[in-house]
Amino acid sequence: MHKATRILTVDDSPSMRALLMQALTAHGFDVEQAEDGVEALEWLATNEVDLVITDINMPRMDGFGLIENLRGSARHTDRPILVLTTESSDEKKKRARDAGATGWIVKPFDAEKLATAVRRVTH
Amino acid sequence: MDANEIQNIFFVECEESLEAAEAGLDVCKAGTQDAETINAIFRAVHSIKGGAGAFGYAALQTFTHSFETLLADVREDKVPIEADLVNQLLIALDCLRDHVDAARSATVPPDDSAILQYLKDAHEAVSAAPKKAQADTKASGDDDIDALLDDLLGEPEKTKSADSHDEPAGAAPEWFLHLRPHAGAMSNGAEPLLLLREVSDLGGSCHDCDLKQVPVLDEFDPDLGHLGWTFRMDGKVKHDDVKDVFDFAQEDYTLIFGSSEDDIKTKLDDPQTASSDDEAASEAKQTDGDKQPDTKAPNAPAAAATTAPAPTVATQSIRIDLGKLDKLIDGVGELVIAQAMLTQRLADQDIAHIEELSLLDTLVRDVQEHAMAFRAQPIGSVFSRVPRLLRELSSSTGKHVKLKVQGESTELDKTVIERLGEPLTHLIRNAVDHGIEDAEERRAQGKDPEGTLTLSAEQKAGRVVINISDDGRGINAEKVRKKAIANGLITEDAQLSEEEINNLVFAPGFSTAEQVSSVSGRGVGMDVVRQNVKELGGRITIESTPGSGTSFILALPLTLAISDGMIVQSGDQSLVIPLAHVVESLRPLPADLKGMGYDRQMLNVRGHFLPVLPLDQLTGASTRMADPCEGVVVIVETERCGQAALLVDTITDQRQFVIKSLDTHYHAVDGVAGATILGNGRVSLIVDVDHLVQSAGHTGDWQVAA
Structure with missing residues (x-):
């Protein structure tokens, strides 16, 4: 039996956190949540996850800052990271990739697409 | 947690975002325009947009998108922050608030065409120029290279694109896919194996694995791609489905679509494979772009602005169900x-x-x-809505009013805060409409043509005192008096103190506006305000100086759960009379008591006759007080029936009590507002003074109430 995929979601919006929690747990994922980049880093310092899903616009430390920080440490070089973005433009995707994201999820997302994206990058 | 609850969270969040944005814009208006302030405003609007999309509020999403686009320009310093811009942004924020309200109540979204046009125009004004210039340079550069390549290759682009987009028709013949990961395919935590598996799951079977590029061991770099795969794909699988799999990684893979193995081979052997693939990729991008047009200008500087961690220390908080x-x-x-x-x-x-x-x-x-x-x-959450109200009033009355706020951090019970908005709005409308003169009149009197409204809140002796003051013309006692006489509220020869005259404005049906305006003066209002405040266990008083202004002073309890009460003994019962109703208490003298009709008495209190209501009749006490002069009367003030004298045996105590609703434990009883438990452990009923006095007046036989 596989251990459930453990996901950390990082979003400052309580409703978005609730939506992510609902969609991901419905697909059998194990979900942890943080409210911004700083909290995510603090949590990741003592915990392991299979995947990080992060929003971009957040107070204290935004999504790009978080990815940069994670990619800078050997522990997280190969960590799959998905970015939540409201824009589906190529330019936005390129920016997310350049920042070190593994992939992206365009908001508003449906639970199926979210789960597909998660499975596509989780190893 | 179901969808409804999440939606509720979203609306709470919207409120917070709206307040944050308004606070930010106010700071901008005051002249501070640092990056963090702008960023906070942007984030607030952005977060509403995200939720609006998730919950399918299309109108809200469209509006926030335009709003956010302009804010992004501001954030990137493309649009200078000027007074006019801030004002327009405030208007946009007001409109956004209406949008949120409409979404919440599922009503028709507000008409946002004017402000939406402004947002779009302002954005296009700054983005058009650089975007166009960029497009020009890009076009000329790319065109040249493309043209050169085309010349060199002598291969018409169209046939190629038709080729790669060849959709299987009819019987859907199988087709072939060749894919080869590049060096970047393993970076950023990506795993090519997962994608290969997904292709296989789609309906592909591995036909061939190309090992030709695997280097000798010494030169082997595990992070690079050395293998190429050719998949035989089921005819039902669309090219786009495969492209979708590589959505995250299209730049890190060579993807070649072919109708047969030979077709793939030809394309592979073609030395320009890479370029043809690039074009396929760029076509894919093109179609993506068409589906979701990107109206945003390139915004690279935003990264620098957003990555800087904010210096503010966020307060730690958790959300708890109320x-x-x-x-x-x-x-x-x-x-x-x-x-x-x-x-x-x-x-x-x-x-x-x-x-x-x-x-x-x-x-x-x-x-x-x-x-x-x-x-x-903090009461600031109520005060923060006032600027918008003043802006609206300013456009409807033409009176410009400055706002001064003090003590916005004063704290009140959440329920009181929620129910304070309405009376406060009414008082402010009144102050602007009736109190503050128009600019010319103010100039003539040597006042600042701009009126000032002062809101203050402070805690005083266990209550919160809110003061709403204007520097307008004050209450015209003579006018109020005449109006009250005309309305039959007082008689012509009534001798009233200044305070009593001022209090007439709270009488039901009273309005001094010479002409009923759209803002206030519909004749309902001030009595409702007083009623609202009373329901909150508070009192409202007026202080007015003709020519220099009026103050409305609201004294509210800190909480609704605990009140002050007078504990009285009536027969064998202890009863609680809420202190908010109590005016005074006294021992009646035989000379002041006058009988009236059967079994009724009036008490003369300094020239006013008040009905005497013996409380022991209410409780059904077995023994009746023989002589009212042995007891004590508590003079109470009621909302609709003026004052009355409640006759009790003795007053035993005055203390705070916790209100227990009778509805939840028993059922509602007329004349009883609730129950509380006294220090001796006994349950005591709380008298509903308003209901009691009213039913006594209406029925003539108020025992009915018991």
């Missing part, structure tokens, strides 16, 4: 009562002065104070 909190507060109420009962019991045993009891007393008080603080919210 119901849970109320249960805790209820429990604390019980604790207070239990502690009082214990004290009483110990006092009966003459051991009330033990150390442990005073320690318990201190602890209980602390716990109670902290529990009450849970429900407390």
Whole structure:
């Protein structure tokens, strides 16, 4: 039996956190949540996850800052990271990739697409 | 957690975002325009947009998108922050608030065409120029290279694109896919194996693996791609489905679509494979772009602006369901009562002065104070809506009014805060409409043509005192008097003090506006305001100086769960009369009591005759007080029926009490507002003074109420 995929979601919006929690747990994922980049880093310092899903616009430390920080440490070089973005433009995707994201999820997302994206990058 | 609850969270969040944005814009208006302020405004609008999309509020999403686009320009310093821009942004924010309200109440979204046009125009004004220039340079550069390549290759682009987009038709013949990961395919935590598996799951079977590029061991770099795969794909699988799999990684893979193995081989052997693939990729991008047009200008500088961590320290907080909190507060109420009962019991045993009891007393008080603080919210959340109100009033009345706010951090119970908005709005509308003169009149009187409205809040003696002052013309006592006479509220020869005249404005149906305006003066209002304040257990008073302004002073309780009450003895019952109603208490003299009709008495209190209502009749006491002069009368003020005198045996105490609703424990009883538990452990009923006096007046036989 596989251990459930453990996901950390990082979003400052309580409703978005609730939506992510609902969609991901419905697909059998194990979900942890943080409210911004700083909290995510603090949590990741003592915990392991299979995947990080992060929003971009957040107070204290935004999504790009978080990815940069994670990619800078050997522990997280190969960590799959998905970015939540409201824009589906190529330019936005390129920016997310350049920042070190593994992939992206365009908001508003449906639970199926979210789960597909998660499975596509989780190893 | 179901979708509804999440939606509720979203709306709470919208409120917070709207307030944050408004606060930010106010700071901008005041002249501070640092990056963090702008960023906070952007984030607020952005977060509403995200939720609007998730919950399918299309109008809200469209509006926030335009709003956010312009804010992004501001954030990237493309649009200078000028007074006019800030004003327009405030208008946009007001409109956004209406959008949110419409989404919440599922009503028609507001008409946002004018402000939406402004947002779009302002954005296009700055983005058009650089975008166009860029497009020009890009076009010329790319065109040249493309043209050169085309010349060199001598291969018409169209046939190629038709080729790669060849959709299987009819019987859907199988096709072939060749894919080769590049060096970047393993970076950023990506795993090519997962994608290969997904292709296989789609309906592909691995036909061939190209090992030709695998280097000798010495030169082997595990991070690079050395293998190429050719998949035989089921005809039902669309090219786009495969492209979708590589959505995250299209730049890191060579993807070649072919109708047969040979077709793939030809394309592979073609030295320009890479370029043809690039074109396929760029076509894919093109179609993506068409589906979701990107109206945003390139915004690279935003990264620098957003990555800087904010210097502010965020307060730690958690969200708790209000119901849970109320249960805790209820429990604390019980604790207070239990502690009082214990004290009483110990006092009966003459051991009330033990150390442990005073320690318990201190602890209980602390716990109670902290529990009450849970429900407390700063009044600033109500005050923060006032600027918008003043902007609206300014456009409808033409009067410009400055706002001064003091004590916005003063805390009040959440319920009081929520119910304060309406009376406050009414008072402010009145102040601007009736109180503050128009600019010309003010100039003529040597006043600043711009009026000033001052809102202040402070805690005083267990109550919160809110003061709403304008520097307008004040209440014209003579006018009020005449109006009251005309309306039949007072007689022509009535001798009234200034205070009494001022209080006439609270009388039902009173309005001094010479012409009823759209803003206020519909004749309903001030009496409703007073009613609202009373329902909150508060009082409202007026202080007015002709020519220099009017102040409305609201005194509100800190919390609704605990009130001050007078404990009276009536027959064999202890009853509680809420102190908010009590005017005075006195022992009646036989000369002041006049009989009226059967079994009714009036009491002369300094020239006013008030009906005497013996409380023992209400409780159905077995023994009746023989002579009212042996008892005490408590003069109470009611909302609709003026004053009345409640006759009781004695007044035993005055203390705070925790209100227990009768509805939840028993059922509603007319004339009884609730129950509380006294220190001796006995349940005592709280008298509903308004209902009691009213039913006595209406029926003539107020025993009906009992």
